[in-house]
Amino acid sequence: MQQAFQNSGLDAPDAGAVNGVIGLSLHEAVRRLLTDPEQKALMESIMQGYRECYRVAEQHITLYPGVHEVLGELRKRGYWLGVVTGKSLPGVKRVLETFSLSDYFYVIRSADCTHSKPHPAMVSECMAELGIDVERTVVVGDALFDVQMAVAAGVPCIGVSFGVGERDELLEAGAEVVIDEFSTLLNYFPPLV
Numbered sequence: 001m002q003q004a005f006q007n008s009g010l011d012a013p014d015a016g017a018v019n020g021v022i023g024l025s026l027h028e029a030v031r032r033l034l035t036d037p038e039q040k041a042l043m044e045s046i047m048q049g050y051r052e053c054y055r056v057a058e059q060h061i062t063l064y065p066g067v068h069e070v071l072g073e074l075r076k077r078g079y080w081l082g083v084v085t086g087k088s089l090p091g092v093k094r095v096l097e098t099f100s101l102s103d104y105f106y107v108i109r110s111a112d113c114t115h116s117k118p119h120p121a122m123v124s125e126c127m128a129e130l131g132i133d134v135e136r137t138v139v140v141g142d143a144l145f146d147v148q149m150a151v152a153a154g155v156p157c158i159g160v161s162f163g164v165g166e167r168d169e170l171l172e173a174g175a176e177v178v179i180d181e182f183s184t185l186l187n188y189f190p191p192l193v
């Protein structure tokens with residue numbers, strides 16, 4: 001993001017500010033970082049610059065340890081998994097395909113198709129598509145916007161400490177618990193079948 005701002009002739013926002021918009025749609029993230037978000041041409045230029053930088057950077061994405069094992073076990077235990085993301089649909093599909101994760105997820109909502117987090121739409125739409133209600137849904141997320149989205153949707157949220165957000169801010173925003181390792185998730189999802 002910092003590079004994208006510089007490529008558009010602007011000062012780079014500081015790292016803390018960039019960290020604070022992770023999870024939002026690209027449009028909303030840039031809007032919040034710009035001092036004058038009314039400058040439409042500038043918005044477009046930064047967004048385009050970001051996409052180009054991101055395509056280079058995404059080649060270095062790695063998975064947290066145990067992701068395949070945990071997702072496979074959750075599926076085996078009878079849980080229906082979905083992804084709700086600030087990424088674009090092509091972006092999230094590329095990640096899922098690159099890491100052979102697509103088959104774990106029954107439903108995907110991305111911020112280019114509906115409202116950005118922290119609006120509850122992505123969670124609500126996933127529940128509607130799967131035909132399940134708030135009593136049988138849990139959001140797992142690493143960012144403040146994930147917890148805020150879950151709260152707005154009326155769904156409990158398990159926070160994770162190894163991503164964007166700080167433990168305390170996730171708990172303060174309403175996360176039920178914050179876990180430190182991906183595999184700990186299994187403690188909260190006993191077998192359904």
Ligand SMILES: O=C(O)COP(=O)(O)O
Binds near residue numbers: 023143
């Ligand atoms: O990593 C991103 O690009 C956005 O984060 P998210 O997928 O948790 O919304």
